[in-house]
Amino acid sequence: ESSGILSGKRFLVSAGPTYEAIDPVRFVGNYSSGKMGFAIAEELASRGALVDLVCGPVSLKTKNPNINRIDVHSALEMHRECLAHFQGADGAVMSAAVSDYRPAKAEEQKIKRSGDELVLKLVPNPDIAADLGRIKKPGQILAGFALETNDEEANARKKLDSKNLDFIVLNSLAEQGAGFMVDTNRITIIGRDQVIDDLPLKSKVELAADIVNYIERLLIHPQG
Numbered sequence: 001e002s003s004g005i006l007s008g009k010r011f012l013v014s015a016g017p018t019y020e021a022i023d024p025v026r027f028v029g030n031y032s033s034g035k036m037g038f039a040i041a042e043e044l045a046s047r048g049a050l051v052d053l054v055c056g057p058v059s060l061k062t063k064n065p066n067i068n069r070i071d072v073h074s075a076l077e078m079h080r081e082c083l084a085h086f087q088g089a090d091g092a093v094m095s096a097a098v099s100d101y102r103p104a105k106a107e108e109q110k111i112k113r114s115g116d117e118l119v120l121k122l123v124p125n126p127d128i129a130a131d132l133g134r135i136k137k138p139g140q141i142l143a144g145f146a147l148e149t150n151d152e153e154a155n156a157r158k159k160l161d162s163k164n165l166d167f168i169v170l171n172s173l174a175e176q177g178a179g180f181m182v183d184t185n186r187i188t189i190i191g192r193d194q195v196i197d198d199l200p201l202k203s204k205v206e207l208a209a210d211i212v213n214y215i216e217r218l219l220i221h222p223q224g
């Protein structure tokens, strides 16, 4: 059912967790597997798009030769690569689980164990999606994800506005089989024109096709 409109278009996809160094052998991170973002990158590429996939540490492989994979560790590295690859892109899908904070200082030597308390000072990381939203040009599509536990739709809409996204994919955490580390997800696609697409529990690969269908729709009928 692909329209062919993605052929030759350039897309940036962020995926996976970020690891924020505490010292040479320890980090602050999260359980994101990167599966949703990798599925979106493969789906875009299978429809002819050229994809820059900026990913944190994940144990996944890319298959389609149209995917240019850029491996990073930290949020700051991901931020730099995403800003660089958004220039000249037709759109971006921000599916990475970026660590909100990083240690104020990464110790150069391994921290030694002692009987004392250890206080780790954290400083906020940049919001990559919001920064892309600020430099977004007319015609560029920017999509993000929201993982909410309460007032799901209202909070997702707030993020859509504050990050200047064109649509947001709301992950329902309440549901079994949805979220991190699993192959399935329950999502709702929320667009600017109030359009809501409430999708049933499906595999992440099937949901990637639904999300890319929505991108094709936006390329064919841009919103004002």
Ligand code: C5P
Residues within 6 Å of the ligand: 014, 075, 094, 095, 096, 097, 098, 099, 100, 125, 126, 127, 128, 129, 130, 143, 144, 145, 146, 147, 159
């Ligand atoms: O604000 P929140 O973290 O809930 O927003 C989630 C969305 O923003 C996701 O699309 C995520 O990839 C993106 N994000 C980002 N950089 C951050 C935090 C979130 O790109 N530092």
